[in-house]
Amino acid sequence: MGYTLHYFPDNASLAPHMLLRELAVPFELALVDRTADAQHSPAYRRLNPHGRIPVLVDGDLVLYEAAAIMLHLADSHPAAGWSPALATPQRAQLYKWLIYLTNTLQAELMLWFYPLRFTDDPAGAPAVKDAMGRRISAIFSHLAQELTDRPYLLGDTISIADLYLFMLAYWGYGLTPPALDLPALRQFAACIAARPAVQATFAAEGLKLPPA
Numbered sequence: 001m002g003y004t005l006h007y008f009p010d011n012a013s014l015a016p017h018m019l020l021r022e023l024a025v026p027f028e029l030a031l032v033d034r035t036a037d038a039q040h041s042p043a044y045r046r047l048n049p050h051g052r053i054p055v056l057v058d059g060d061l062v063l064y065e066a067a068a069i070m071l072h073l074a075d076s077h078p079a080a081g082w083s084p085a086l087a088t089p090q091r092a093q094l095y096k097w098l099i100y101l102t103n104t105l106q107a108e109l110m111l112w113f114y115p116l117r118f119t120d121d122p123a124g125a126p127a128v129k130d131a132m133g134r135r136i137s138a139i140f141s142h143l144a145q146e147l148t149d150r151p152y153l154l155g156d157t158i159s160i161a162d163l164y165l166f167m168l169a170y171w172g173y174g175l176t177p178p179a180l181d182l183p184a185l186r187q188f189a190a191c192i193a194a195r196p197a198v199q200a201t202f203a204a205e206g207l208k209l210p211p212a
Ligand SMILES: N[C@@H](CCC(=O)N[C@@H](CS)C(=O)NCC(=O)O)C(=O)O
Pocket: 010, 011, 012, 013, 039, 051, 052, 053, 054, 064, 065, 066, 067, 102
């Protein structure tokens, strides 16, 4: 039986979607129409009570949280090499990066994208957005620094953390400067964007790849 990924274009489903295509496993996409608030429909909330996208259905398993979905997929197809073996130093680094990206960078990006959700004073929202933009730009500069001495977060081998970083950096187009204008991140993104599976994902979601 194949997988079903509940997605919306350019949402947190983008990274698991890229991975499914990289793995070349059978899967279906199920659109969660955010324009109609479908993520809060009773049917979708049965899959994810938090009303967030994505969800992966794998037989009886219903899984939300993009990074958990990617770990599950990568571990289910170890020969494809998207996650290092358990209990190795490289695996520990993978945990570090995935948790940093989701727990710190992605969480801060949410404040930047949606400052009105985080204040009862709408007049304060622009200041929240400005402050978050500065914090997030500093994070991307740090990540660009990390990537000056190696092509991928774990070294010479691509992993699910790189697909995750690519998604978050893509979301950072509205920063000053855009995340992908940082030379090391631009080079990193160009490598990822050259992958046929990534190109197929962007085409399927109707997204424009970042310029090389
Ligand atoms: N930590 C979650 C975050 C998921 C998330 O916040 N998804 C957004 C789209 S990028 C969403 O569903 N938002 C719907 C809403 O806030 O109503 C993950 O990575 O899966």
